[in-house]
Amino acid sequence: MTTGSGTVLVVDDEESIADVLAIALRYHRFDVMTAGTVREALTLAERTLPHARTGSRGGTPPIDCALLDVMLPDGDGRALGRQLRELQPDLAVVFLTARDSPAEIVGALGFGDDYITKPFNIDEVIARISAVLRRTRPADVLPQRPPLRYGDLELDETTYSVHRAGRSVELTPTEYALLRFLVRNGGRIVPKEQLLRHVWQYEHTPPESTVVETYISYLRRKLDALGPPVITTRRGVGYGLA
Template sequence: MSVDGAGRTILVVEDEPVINQAVTDRLRGSGYVVVQAWDGPGAVEKFAATAPDLVLLDVMLPGFDGHEVCRRIQAERPVPVLMLTARDDEADILVGLGAGADDYLTKPFRMRELVARVAALLRRVDRAAELAGRSATELGDLRVDAAARRVWVAGAEVHLTPTEFDLLLCLAARPGVVLTRENLYAEVWGWPGASGTRTVDSHVKALRAKIGADRVRTAHGVGYALETGTAS
């Protein structure tokens, strides 16, 4: 049996028993400790009781939906969340990202890709811990403190989700330089390939809404760059 999971705990929240068990079996086979939940209230309860390292969260759940689950658990403790959705709709995806989700998979999905996405999200957590000694970056009136994971715009603090912060940090490391969607997905999500370009676009849209639309420039057909001056 593979031991890639190294004993980390994952909460699987899925109301369809067959899918829940299939995902659980595959993750356990990869060395993860898995806790199961089948509805919204149960997910929040299991999260509080087990303190998982990552949450796999279906959008459509009994009790209350996955978006509400995500809001409640993120308010309790920041944690990587991979949402499972039957709808490949941008508006629906943006709601999930706004609730604090880090990435999403559209059903039906391949188990191999799910396990790879889980591993990539956990690697991001490990990389974030390595930034503790970095100094703050200032670009015009935008200040990014990598160690404290805090952001200020014109002196006012802006609250970003973990993924939004990692995306901003990646762009801020090379201000003015256009980074392709594929490169951003590989660096921020740790999962190379073109399949994640919509995820990047959705997170950039959410990031712009918080720090100012003019701060992130689009290079059409290529990617994005963080502007070095103050947004208008």
């Protein structure tokens, strides 16, 4: 297997979630392994990580980041993270959790490198994993990706930064994901339903949802402060770039 941005082990017992994460990670040039239980994850780890006693490796590259659901059918994701770290001390660990209480967050950050609450935005997951790997791996290990450009907009997919006319634009992960999808579609009008599927992972569009309109307004406010209006609206259809 050819290593791209690194190897990520996804451990989640909900197959649909694991599949979505794996597809998105592979799209962003990560190698991916998936498991649904603690037992399966440890079996994969024993094959790929340095062995705790002998230091030997299996036939595939070691895991760079473990993305672990906290609640697994045969154990606790945090305990699994500790076991994986025993095999590879420099392994990056990111937890997925449906709980967002301060105690849960502190507990996750007390051991792991980051945590992500469910339901999540897939682009935020990619951004967080990339950020964790930038902190834990040498800079020359991570590949550089050419920036996306449209007009005076420039999006750096390595650092997740945005510039307009050479000036930095501070965006949230969701705003970045929305703008990137519009840039990738050039001057084409993108239907609202397509934006909901690709940016928010909605399979079925809630008829009353205004999330797209809300985030378009956020983007306009930030981008239009640096130049002429860049986002166009086709009423009843969707949005595009001027």
